[in-house]
Amino acid sequence: MAANIDSEIHKYDYKFGKNDGSAGATIVSMASESRRVLEIGAGPGSIARVLKDRSGCNLTAIEIDPVSVEKLKTFCDAVYCLDLNDENWTSAFDGIEKFDTIIAADILEHLIDPLATLKLAITLLAEHGQIIVSLPHVGHASVMACLFNSDFSYMQDGLLDRTHLRFFGVANIQDLFDDAGLNINEANFVVRSPDSTELMTQWNKLAPSVREVLLTSRFSDVTQVVVKASVDSNPDETINILALEPPKPRFSLARILIPNAGLRLSIRELIRAKFKPRTKQKMRQFARMLKLDL
Secondary structure, three states: OOOOHHHOOOOOOOOOOOOOOOHHHHHHHHHOOOOEEEEEOOOOOHHHHHHHHHHOOEEEEEEOOHHHHHHHOOOOOEEEEOOOOOOOHHHHHOOOOOEEEEEEEOOHHHOOOHHHHHHHHHOOEEEEEEEEEEEEOOOOHHHHHHHHOOOOOOEOOOOOEOOOOOOOOHHHHHHHHHHOOOEEEEEEEEEOOHHHOOOHHHHHHOOHHHHHHHOOOOOOOEEEEEEEEEOOOOHHHOOOHHHOOOOOOOOOHHHHHOOOHHHHHHHHHHHHHHOOHHHHHHHHHHHHHOOOOO
16 A cells, blocks of 8 residues: 555655744745745645645645655646756746746755756746745854864754755855845844754853854854845845844743753753654744744
8 A cells, every 4th residue: 555645754844833933934925925936846845835725826846856746746736846956957847937936945055056046947937026045044053063063963954954065154145146136125034042953962062151252143043044036126125134133032941941051951852852753843833832942
């Protein structure tokens, strides 16, 4: 008997709330008025499914993973199995109506040449179309902690996902859009305190004086940057993300209830090891409802 693909937990299958401040929620909000949407590197549809349910747009997805392709087929209007590293991937859309919005959610960092892929994606935009991109921020304090500890270990997912090929600081993200000929119309920062990330072990190894220095960076709590841009918007109204001020992370319940860093780390590692992915997902959703950073 074939496995039920809907029951399988995919590495990039995640849920988010409508107003939880996550990259997914921000992307859906930015694209909610779009009629025709293309998501490149859509994964199992964590964002695409929500966008389809909320806006009822005509939704096309590109994905290379066969398991994700089958999941996407259950709710997308069209699904293409394409390799975004192939310089000819856009030829699959010859003669097809162009898109109001193209979404690239945490996908460009997995590609050999993100700028080339972004430029190709732009050719599929309709007049006055927009492109929405989210990228992980390598300048987060927890990543800096890894470098300080001389331990740059890749992980299954997160900021140091083992499949990341490219890394972006805030200045590099700005350059990416400038070099692609895109004007940034809107930008948002997703923030998390370093002791609430998957790299908390590295962070908790640092002396307090070192942590204090690392946190002086204006973007030290930024885990992701979400940008909406277009080709034909007024250049005088273009946003420079380097000039923006990121929000502060929500307070950490762990810091309040468990002041001892070692004990806090032990409890978090116990939860990470013992609970199933679905349970941990529900715990995070509950924490967001309470406006807590767990």
